[in-house]
Amino acid sequence: MGTPKAFLTIPRQEAGYRPIHERINDYSEVEQTLNTSERKLQASRCMDCGVPFCHWACPLGNRPPEFQDALCKGEWQKAYDILSRTNDFPEFTGRICPALCEKSCVLKLSFDAPVTIREDEAAIIEAAFREGYIRPQQYERNGRRVAVVGSGPAGLAAANQLNRRGYEVTVFERDEQPGGLLRYGIPNFKLGKNIIDRRLRIMEAEGIAFQTGSEIDLARLPEGFDAYAVCTGTPQARDLAIPGRELAGIHFAMEMLAQQNRVLAGQTFDAKERITARGKHVLVIGGGDTGSDCIGTAHRQGALSVTQIEIMPQPPVGHNPATPWPQWPVVLKTSSSHEEGCTRRWSLNSNRFIGRNGRVTGVEVEEVEWLPAPDGGRPVMKPTGRKEVIQADLVLLAMGFLKPQLPQLPQNAVVAGDAATGPSLVVKCIAAGRRAAADIDRMLNAK
Ligand SMILES: Cc1cc2nc3c(=O)[nH]c(=O)nc-3n(C[C@H](O)[C@H](O)[C@H](O)COP(=O)(O)OP(=O)(O)OC[C@H]3O[C@@H](n4cnc5c(N)ncnc54)[C@H](O)[C@@H]3O)c2cc1C
Ligand code: SF4
Incomplete structure (x- = not known):
């Protein structure tokens, strides 16, 4: 813990949104950022709890006490290393996660003022990109090929983790650009699409192939792959079948x-x-x-x-x-x-x-x-x-989405993300994509 008892003297400070009169005239991200010293102060509020409920609540198993400690000491690279061990894309969750961790933070219980975990995460990952801590890496290849179908957060996380384990990964995406709901659902004022592109450039440079405009028939998965991660989301929205539904508008x-x-x-x-x-x-x-x-x-x-x-x-x-x-x-x-x-x-x-x-x-x-x-x-x-x-x-x-009925898939296919669970959250889908990659790795190594 960087500063003992800081939580008693430093109030929670959120960066807040841009003024309404300004932001409703554009589609740029609405959220602002704190300066570096304010950010470090916020991180110093973390009490490094014996039982960190923030960690318990995070579907990724993120380690907020550890990265808050590094952050409040100004050790940005260390904070990034801790964060990136459990989360492939903190730049997405740092922006749009509802922050399950913060709702479970002990400071939420005691003062209704949890540590600003989500914003701190966003600050760490932006510093990592800015300072050049994130550079494309090359991983030793293991000679096996995996197809990922769907490029939402689940598919991207599965692809990223498989690539790091040495698999040759091809992502098939039916839309014209990768990203799934990150790109074509979530508005730019919550998540700028340059943020997705920046990550995709790294993934491509690390060897992941993206085949966009490529709709896969799930009953006939493409040949030539040792395993498949099916991350096709929940494309069907719930309808409202009442009289007049056919009207225009x-x-x-x-x-x-x-x-x-x-x-x-x-x-x-x-x-x-x-x-x-x-x-x-x-x-x-x-x-x-x-x-x-x-x-x-x-x-x-x-x-x-x-x-x-x-x-x-x-x-x-x-x-x-x-x-x-x-x-x-x-x-x-x-x-x-x-x-x-x-x-x-x-x-x-x-x-x-x-x-x-x-x-x-x-x-x-x-x-x-x-x-x-x-x-x-x-x-x-x-x-x-x-x-x-x-x-x-x-x-x-806007009444939700239906869980899809998938066809019978071969034994070497793993379903992950919303396609497996029904509509959920980006953080849960990243976690599911990571699990799918681990399952595929285990399955292929067992062979
Ligand atoms: C409007 C909206 C706002 C949201 N806001 C938030 C938010 O603020 N925070 C949050 O945590 N969550 C949010 N969510 C939920 C979150 O976006 C989803 O839970 C998450 O994106 C699901 O990820 P996924 O990878 O499972 O699927 P998706 O993101 O749906 O991606 C699936 C991809 O598979 C592709 N695909 C489907 N079938 C095929 C096929 N046969 N062949 C090839 N490609 C195929 C699709 O084109 C798509 O690109 C929001 C959802 C919506 C709809
Ligand atoms: S629950 Fe809150 S105060 Fe405790 S370790 Fe997690 S972030 Fe820090």
Whole structure:
């Protein structure tokens, strides 16, 4: 521990977001950074707990006490070495991880002011790139070939780990660029795509081959490989099959988000194809993170108003006795996009879409109550009969994704990431990709 008892005198300081009036006019990352001395002070707050719950909560098994200690002493390279041992891509998690570690930090329990673990991680990895600690390495080849299908965080982590173990790795990706949801789901204002490209350049220089625009039939995996890592994500979004679904102006969230990211990458779409919130009243159905990303994107596109509705009740604010520390707290989350302006409503079920001349003009919603299930399972929804129409000329469906049904795969194939678990988090997918690589290595060496 760098500075004993620093947590008693130094308050938690977040770098915060750029001012709203500035950030909603562009798609650049909203999060700011602290200067080096402030960052070191933040790291010094870590108490180096005997039982580090931050480490326990991290799906990657990151070691925050160790890298905070190095960071607060200004030993940036050592901090990077510790961090990169457990995390292939701290530049992604340092930006967009919900930081399970911080919710379990002992300083969250004692002062509701955890160590700024995620921001510290981002600072360490940015310093590592800036100072040139990250240089492409060459690994001794073992003569075996592995195909990775899908290049989201799970596929990239699997590829990275296999390459380091000496396998010749080819990543097959059906999109035009690698990255999966990092590139075509998560908006640029959360994760700039230059951050993905910077990592891909290193991976390519280390020998990983990327074949983009290459959709693999999972029932017939390409020949010539000793093993396969299938990391194809959850491409199918949950639909809302209610009357009026066929009206123009109703889209899956991903249609809008992916198109906006492509536009920012220089692609053009004709006016008929373009999904934009400009001059529209936008309704986002679904109260989760994807919905929140739609809100931020709609603001930047020039929406007249944005409303987000959720069928479940509003979660408690601040603290939830049902999910005590060190569990992940199920509480109301207010993202940078919510801060930018949005009407948020809960316990609303969507009954039907309403339209004129084939275009959506609104949605009839009904207030619902949630009653405890007699068997203690998922609460039971009870409509109240209190109905109203929410005006909307662009409706975005952000109600989650379906776990895919994969075909029978050969024994030398390992499924990892969202494709295996259903929708999850980037950090969990990186961990899953690392596990898949270890499993493949074990399997091939056992042979
Ligand atoms: C809008 C949105 C915002 C999110 N924000 C966050 C966030 O802030 N923080 C966070 O932690 N998580 C976030 N998530 C979740 C996170 O992005 C996912 O959990 C994660 O990207 C899943 O990784 P993956 O590698 O399993 O799959 P994906 O990222 O979905 O990648 C799968 C890849 O496989 C490719 N593919 C599929 N089938 C084939 C095939 N047959 N042949 C070749 N290629 C194929 C796809 O084109 C895709 O590139 C968000 C998700 C969404 C949708
Ligand atoms: S739980 Fe918090 S204070 Fe304790 S070691 Fe982890 S980061 Fe440091």
